[in-house]
Amino acid sequence: MANEKQFPMTAAGKQKLEDELDFLKTIKRKEVVERIKIARDFGDLSENAEYDSAKEDQAFVEGRISTLESMVRNAVIINENELNKDVVRLGTTVTFVEVPDGDKESYTIVGSAEADPLEGRISNDSPIAKSMIGRTIGEVVRVLTPGGEMEIKIISIT
Numbered sequence: 768m769a770n771e772k773q774f775p776m777t778a779a780g781k782q783k784l785e786d787e788l789d790f791l792k793t794i795k796r797k798e799v800v801e802r803i804k805i806a807r808d809f810g811d812l813s814e815n816a817e818y819d820s821a822k823e824d825q826a827f828v829e830g831r832i833s834t835l836e837s838m839v840r841n842a843v844i845i846n847e848n849e850l851n852k853d854v855v856r857l858g859t860t861v862t863f864v865e866v867p868d869g870d871k872e873s874y875t876i877v878g879s880a881e882a883d884p885l886e887g888r889i890s891n892d893s894p895i896a897k898s899m900i901g902r903t904i905g906e907v908v909r910v911l912t913p914g915g916e917m918e919i920k921i922i923s924i925t
Contacts, residue, residue: 775843775857775891780881784842788835791828799825838880845878852924855899857891860925863899866907866918876900895919 776784799821806818845858855861855876862873874889876899882890889896898910899921907920 771837771841773841773843774838774880775845775878776881777845777858777877780877781839781842781844784835784839784880788832788839791832791835795828796832799828842880843878853903855902855921855924857900860887861899861921862923862925863908863919863921866920869919871922 802821803818803825806815806821809815809817852859857876857878860873860875862871864871874884874887874895876891876896877888879890879892882888882893891897891900894912895910898908899919902908902921904921904924907918910917910919
């Protein structure tokens with residue numbers, strides 16, 4: 768187990784995963800087991816759509832529990848107070864513009880476990896984050912994305 772993947776994240780991100788894990792173990796798991804019990808009473812299991820659906824949900828819940836347990840166990844907490852704000856790193860928020868005339872955009876670079884682009888958090892594994900990590904304010908960075916190539920200029924790092 769020494770070579771399990773590490774999951775960099777903020778303390779808040781880890782707490783969110785722990786909360787989801789607790790919900791799945793204490794509430795959702797019991798709900799699914801109850802659905803399976805009820806569905807068994809419907810008769811022949813080979814033609815029981817309710818039973819099949821509940822078993823699929825059970826497999827999903829158990830898989831998610833396993834994934835979350837691994838992520839929590841292998842979490843590496845980013846201490847946001849110790850970050851050097853002169854360089855783009857995991858945990859920093861970067862504001863940039865697409866060159867030559869794009870709008871300002873800001874994203875916090877987080878580990879894949881916390882990524883949520885709609886909430887302004889992008890994974891350190893994303894093309895744009897990979898291109899910016901290690902860069903400084905004022906640098907123009909070339910980003911190779913699935914949609915093509917673009918250039919961005921880093922305006923601020925917080």
